[in-house]
Amino acid sequence: MTAPTALHVRGVALPDDQTRDLWLVGDRITFEPVPGATTVVDGGFLLPGLVDAHCHLGIARGGAPITSLDDARRLARTDRDTGVLALRDAGSPYPYPELDDEPDLPRLARAGRHVAPPRRYLRDIGVEVPAAELSEAVVAQAKAGNGWVKLVGDWIERSVGDLAPAWEADAMTEAVHAAHRAGARVAVHTFDETAVEILVRAGVDSVEHGTGLSLDLVDEMARRRIALVPTMINIATFGGIADRARDKFPRYADHMLALRDGFPEVVRAAHAAGVPIFVGTDAGGGIDHGRAADEMLTLHEQAGMPAEAVLAAASWAARDWLGFPGLVEGGLADLVVYPTDPRVDLRVVRAPQRIVLRGRVLR
Numbered sequence: 001m002t003a004p005t006a007l008h009v010r011g012v013a014l015p016d017d018q019t020r021d022l023w024l025v026g027d028r029i030t031f032e033p034v035p036g037a038t039t040v041v042d043g044g045f046l047l048p049g050l051v052d053a054h055c056h057l058g059i060a061r062g063g064a065p066i067t068s069l070d071d072a073r074r075l076a077r078t079d080r081d082t083g084v085l086a087l088r089d090a091g092s093p094y095p096y097p098e099l100d101d102e103p104d105l106p107r108l109a110r111a112g113r114h115v116a117p118p119r120r121y122l123r124d125i126g127v128e129v130p131a132a133e134l135s136e137a138v139v140a141q142a143k144a145g146n147g148w149v150k151l152v153g154d155w156i157e158r159s160v161g162d163l164a165p166a167w168e169a170d171a172m173t174e175a176v177h178a179a180h181r182a183g184a185r186v187a188v189h190t191f192d193e194t195a196v197e198i199l200v201r202a203g204v205d206s207v208e209h210g211t212g213l214s215l216d217l218v219d220e221m222a223r224r225r226i227a228l229v230p231t232m233i234n235i236a237t238f239g240g241i242a243d244r245a246r247d248k249f250p251r252y253a254d255h256m257l258a259l260r261d262g263f264p265e266v267v268r269a270a271h272a273a274g275v276p277i278f279v280g281t282d283a284g285g286g287i288d289h290g291r292a293a294d295e296m297l298t299l300h301e302q303a304g305m306p307a308e309a310v311l312a313a314a315s316w317a318a319r320d321w322l323g324f325p326g327l328v329e330g331g332l333a334d335l336v337v338y339p340t341d342p343r344v345d346l347r348v349v350r351a352p353q354r355i356v357l358r359g360r361v362l363r
């Protein structure tokens with residue numbers, strides 16, 4: 001029997017580092033030959049697609065919520081066309097569960113809205129709740145997402161003139177447990193030193209940004225398999241944030257610069273300690289979509305992560321973490337193909353030769 005939709009692919013599959021023949025049947029990968037399949041790739045290096053593990057499809061350029069499903073589609077396609085075939089939305093003010101299985105969009109792991117403290121966070125983006133309502137809000141947002149909750153763990157406290165935790169430690173710890181009981185994993189935004197300690201000890205699943213991490217906490221994250229999504233191209237914008245804040249909040253401005261300057265060392269230490277690190281751009285708002293390659297190269301060049309570790313962080317390891325299996329028997333039929341070995345020169349990730357999403361050749 002010939003399966004009319006089967007595609008055949010041959011190349012060096014990563015991370016196995018073996019020349020492989022793969023067949024794509026519908027949305028599945030098999031190593032079993034399918035007679036009559038059309039060969040669409042012959043040569044090059046095969047990855048199961050890139051992943052942007054921290055972006056926002058619900059936030060338009062400039063920071064306002066999007067206003068239609070088509071806005072989310074357009075942003076997701078911008079990522080897709082660079083080889084990002086799965087993404088995690090780390091908080092969306094505009095719900096778009098309708099897009100979870102849309103055939104021409106990347107795989108979606110989604111949080112609901114950001115859960116943030118009252119009158120401190122970005123306008124119109126989060127659900128803003130006091131400590132007494134935090135756990136309830138987290139459970140509601142767990143239902144709005146498809147597996148993730150996003151907590152804003154710290155932000156500027158204008159009355160203090162510096163970063164400060166969003167809520168008291170007990171409330172944040174209880175909220176993490178409430179999310180877990182509701183079946184969701186918890187991603188936390190943190191820049192500051194204090195909140196990240198509370199949240200890592202509470203057992204969150206991923207630390208977003210994590211500029212305030214200490215070496216002790218990095219070890220605890222490694223031990224507990226808590227992920228770090230450094231978003232280094234976002235941290236590079238701290239200089240502008242500090243400049244705009246300096247007149248009113250000089251202490252905050254200095255703090256942000258110190259966090260920025262110390263960050264490559266934090267990421268380097270996290271990688272050395274064995275913390276699972278994933279590539280996230282924080283696209284949406286201030287950062288354009290389609291920049292996963294920039295984040296990958298920054299992790300390599302500034303934090304010293306070896307190219308193969310960066311590729312894992314941007315592809316197969318991130319997909320496993322999010323539940324989107326890669327180039328294995330029965331895996332999902334997503335592929336990105338590069339003409340040369342990205343482990344030798346990572347810059348080739350800027351120019352995929354072929355992109356296959358859900359068993360369909362896009363390029």
Ligand SMILES: [Zn+2]
Binds near residue numbers: 054055056090282
């Ligand atoms: Zn973000």
